[in-house]
Amino acid sequence: xNRVMVVGFIVVVLAAGLVSGCKDPVxxxxxxxxxxxxxxxxxxxxxxxxxxxxxxxxxxxxxxxxLLGNRFYGSASDSAMYGGWSNLAARALLDxxxxxxxxxxxxxxxxIEPMVNLGSVWDDRAQETSTRKEFEKRMAExxxxxxxxxxxxxxxxxxxxxxGSLYLRDRKPSQALAEFRKVLEYHPESSLAHYNLAxxxxxxxxxxxxxxxxxxxxxxxxxxxxxxxSRENIKIVNDLMNAPTPPIDK
Numbered sequence: 001x002n003r004v005m006v007v008g009f010i011v012v013v014l015a016a017g018l019v020s021g022c023k024d025p026v027x028x029x030x031x032x033x034x035x036x037x038x039x040x041x042x043x044x045x046x047x048x049x050x051x052x053x054x055x056x057x058x059x060x061x062x063x064x065x066x067l068l069g070n071r072f073y074g075s076a077s078d079s080a081m082y083g084g085w086s087n088l089a090a091r092a093l094l095d096x097x098x099x100x101x102x103x104x105x106x107x108x109x110x111x112i113e114p115m116v117n118l119g120s121v122w123d124d125r126a127q128e129t130s131t132r133k134e135f136e137k138r139m140a141e142x143x144x145x146x147x148x149x150x151x152x153x154x155x156x157x158x159x160x161x162x163x164g165s166l167y168l169r170d171r172k173p174s175q176a177l178a179e180f181r182k183v184l185e186y187h188p189e190s191s192l193a194h195y196n197l198a199x200x201x202x203x204x205x206x207x208x209x210x211x212x213x214x215x216x217x218x219x220x221x222x223x224x225x226x227x228x229x230s231r232e233n234i235k236i237v238n239d240l241m242n243a244p245t246p247p248i249d250k
Contacts, residue, residue: 031113034063047071054103062107066114069100073117076124085128094121112149116159119145123166142166155186161196168200176200191221195230207237 041049050071053064076093085091098121101114119142126138143166149159164179177200183193198213214230214237221227 062104065100065104069097072097085124115145115149161192189220191217191226195226
């Protein structure tokens with residue numbers, strides 16, 4: 001899943017939820033076709049169908065476990081909105097999501113999507129810990145899964161952007177910058193990479209560069225979540241930069 005950074009006064013979302021535009025792409029990959037075929041089911045019917053397929057043959061069994069993991073991850077994210085990732089319900093749902101993502105990877109060792117989501121799971125867990133030692137341990141697990149995905153496909157946009165975001169949260173800006181720039185080598189129009197670069201520049205108070213990157217993110221994702229949030233942040237930063245300087249009391 002994509003990850004979103006929160007920078008000081010700027011309220012943004014990028015993260016573990018999937019980022020999409022207004023129009024759904026035509027299914028092309030085996031996974032996309034599988035998702036389209038199971039979309040006719042809802043609720044318990046969908047879950048029962050996925051569980052049945054998960055007991056079958058590859059690659060559909062891995063796809064089914066991945067989607068089951070996503071269902072639990074989505075519920076965990078909803079629970080985390082009311083008490084953070086330390087919320088007992090969120091933690092239990094996150095554990096279930098990890099189980100299904102792990103099964104998908106066992107069934108297909110080249111299946112990048114659950115690897116990236118496993119990285120996100122550990123990334124989220126890192127946010128609930130109160131000790132530096134445990135934080136570093138969980139961040140290392142997130143790094144391991146993102147790196148595992150990149151070993152399968154070094155050009156994967158989400159895995160590398162998530163790894164860059166992880167470095168940025170761990171106060172390693174040079175490593176984060178390298179990852180975001182690497183994404184743009186493979187995907188010059190990656191709104192996700194431009195968005196993350198903007199976050200990085202905003203954190204460093206380099207607002208002109210941040211605005212430029214948000215402009216590019218908005219350009220390459222005009223109708224999606226990243227574009228919307230980029231435009232929101234552009235307005236916030238411009239308002240701050242154009243605000244009158246308060247007089248100095250003598």
